[in-house]
Amino acid sequence: MPMRTAGSDAGVLVVGAGVIGLAIAISLRRQGVAVTVFDPDPLGGSTWVAAGMLAPVTEAHYGEEALVALNLDAAARYPRFVAEIEEASGCAAGYRACGTLSVAFDPGDLEVLAGLHRFQSELGLESTPLGASECRQLEPMLSPAIRGGLWVEGDHQVDNRLLAQALLQASVNLGARIEEVAAVSVSPDPGHPEINLADGRVVGGDTVVLALGAWSSLLEGLPGGWSPPVRPVKGQILRLVGDPATPLLAHNLRGLVSGTSLYLVPRAEGRLVVGATVEERGFETSVTAGAVYELLRDAVSLVPGVKELVLEESSAGLRPGSPDNAPLIGPTGAPGVIAATGHYRNGILLAPTTAEAVADLVVRGRTDGPAAAFSPERFSGEPHGGRSGPAGVGGA
Numbered sequence: 001m002p003m004r005t006a007g008s009d010a011g012v013l014v015v016g017a018g019v020i021g022l023a024i025a026i027s028l029r030r031q032g033v034a035v036t037v038f039d040p041d042p043l044g045g046s047t048w049v050a051a052g053m054l055a056p057v058t059e060a061h062y063g064e065e066a067l068v069a070l071n072l073d074a075a076a077r078y079p080r081f082v083a084e085i086e087e088a089s090g091c092a093a094g095y096r097a098c099g100t101l102s103v104a105f106d107p108g109d110l111e112v113l114a115g116l117h118r119f120q121s122e123l124g125l126e127s128t129p130l131g132a133s134e135c136r137q138l139e140p141m142l143s144p145a146i147r148g149g150l151w152v153e154g155d156h157q158v159d160n161r162l163l164a165q166a167l168l169q170a171s172v173n174l175g176a177r178i179e180e181v182a183a184v185s186v187s188p189d190p191g192h193p194e195i196n197l198a199d200g201r202v203v204g205g206d207t208v209v210l211a212l213g214a215w216s217s218l219l220e221g222l223p224g225g226w227s228p229p230v231r232p233v234k235g236q237i238l239r240l241v242g243d244p245a246t247p248l249l250a251h252n253l254r255g256l257v258s259g260t261s262l263y264l265v266p267r268a269e270g271r272l273v274v275g276a277t278v279e280e281r282g283f284e285t286s287v288t289a290g291a292v293y294e295l296l297r298d299a300v301s302l303v304p305g306v307k308e309l310v311l312e313e314s315s316a317g318l319r320p321g322s323p324d325n326a327p328l329i330g331p332t333g334a335p336g337v338i339a340a341t342g343h344y345r346n347g348i349l350l351a352p353t354t355a356e357a358v359a360d361l362v363v364r365g366r367t368d369g370p371a372a373a374f375s376p377e378r379f380s381g382e383p384h385g386g387r388s389g390p391a392g393v394g395g396a
């Protein structure tokens with residue numbers, strides 16, 4: 001027989017302790033709402049593997065104009081979000097307002113960047129085309145082969161691992177309970193939903209928040225055969241380190257190398273994050289020699305000094321992809337269950353906007369912010385959409 005935990009003193013039940021779940025827990029605690037977060041391995045998912053780029057302009061994609069607006073809203077919130085988390089946790093979160101340079105390796109890449117600049121300008125986004133020598137003035141270690149680039153003053157980064165640790169500490173300091181156990185299913189109910197835990201307990205609360213990232217479609221118990229249409233999209237990524245006295249880069253660098261895109265994100269102490277592949281391989285997270293080779297090959301094409309760095313870590317994470325690449329934030333068809341998932345390439349960036357929207361939904365029953373346009377209801381006619389995805393492998 002399952003052990004039933006009496007009452008609803010667990011408050012809001014947040015399932016998933018990644019950047020999204022923890023940011024939500026913090027927003028709720030700031031409004032005086034009791035919160036319990038469930039995760040067998042807090043911070044152990046994609047939050048830890050990510051690169052931490054906060055890049056709404058350089059990552060703007062055709063056809064995703066509404067998502068660009070949401071991303072811009074989140075980027076504008078970031079300095080305050082980080083300051084509040086640092087204050088509540090006593091930990092540095094590693095925010096760097098460093099700007100982003102996108103560069104082109106060959107003439108075809110330069111044409112793509114020119115098209116991207118036109119698209120950015122149409123949307124009123126600020127980006128400045130630079131010639132090859134101007135790129136090298138900004139980043140002297142760039143290869144002489146670089147043809148030109150685009151400078152985006154407003155695209156920054158945060159050290160996702162420092163941020164994650166600060167979020168966890170802030171959650172605890174603000175009174176959220178963290179339970180290191182998996183939730184396996186949910187029993188929806190408008191007033192008193194419950195979750196069933198892997199250790200056999202059943203916990204009731206006021207609301208369930210589904211923040212399981214790429215694993216969101218695996219939570220059982222949602223009614224009508226519906227599950228969030230969220231699928232894992234694998235990303236392989238490298239972490240390197242060199243001499244802290246002579247870091248290779250001062251800004252985020254994005255590159256197009258003969259049609260393949262990658263990013264190099266400089267961290268403190270000579271560290272450099274290089275990513276990432278985009279692969280449709282289900283929940284498989286092996287690191288392959290081919291991906292490491294291609295990431296390093298393209299990184300060296302852009303910045304030859306990468307060859308001198310020490311390869312500290314190679315890892316693979318699972319982005320929570322959705323059918324339109326945008327998140328699912330809001331009520332689900334299941335009474336008492338709110339979704340905060342499907343953030344795909346922008347989970348770190350979208351944490352402040354998502355957290356405020358979910359806190360609004362819990363406390364006021366609605367949100368008027370930009371996240372209101374990203375309700376899961378737009379997929380309500382797609383049963384089990386999250387259990388499958390297109391086959392094949394995307395480019396890096």
Ligand code: GLY
Nearest residue numbers: 235275276345346
């Ligand atoms: N936003 C970076 C990535 O998805 O790889």
